[in-house]
Amino acid sequence: MSIKTLDTKGRWRSHTIAFRISPEENDDLNRRVALSGLTKQEYIIRRVQCRDVVVQGNPRVYKALRNQLAAVLDELQRIESGAQLDGDLMDMIGLITATMGGLKEEST
Numbered sequence: 001m002s003i004k005t006l007d008t009k010g011r012w013r014s015h016t017i018a019f020r021i022s023p024e025e026n027d028d029l030n031r032r033v034a035l036s037g038l039t040k041q042e043y044i045i046r047r048v049q050c051r052d053v054v055v056q057g058n059p060r061v062y063k064a065l066r067n068q069l070a071a072v073l074d075e076l077q078r079i080e081s082g083a084q085l086d087g088d089l090m091d092m093i094g095l096i097t098a099t100m101g102g103l104k105e106e107s108t
Helices: 023-036 040-048 059-078 087-107
Strands: none
Touching (some): 023 040, 023 059, 023 087, 059 087
C-alpha cells in the first residue's frame, strides 16, 4: 500500500479520477504540462479549478521550451514552401509566446 500524502492545504488526496483522451489531445496535454513546470496532476487540478497556471522558471521548463521551439522551427521549415499553417502549430506558438512572456516579466 502506498504512503498517504497531503496536498498543500493538508487534505488527503484519496480519490482517483480517470478519463480517456485521443493521442493528439495527450500530446497537447503533455506539451502544456512540460511548459508549465508542474506535475501533470497539479496542472490538471489547477485547470479544472479555473486557477491560473503560473510557470516557475527552472531547468525543466527551459529544456521543454527549447524542445518545443525546435519542433516549431522544424515545422516552419517544412512548410516554408508556402503551405498553410495548421491551427495546432499556431496554438503551440501562442502557448510558447505566453510562457516566454511570463518568464520575462518574472525576471524583471
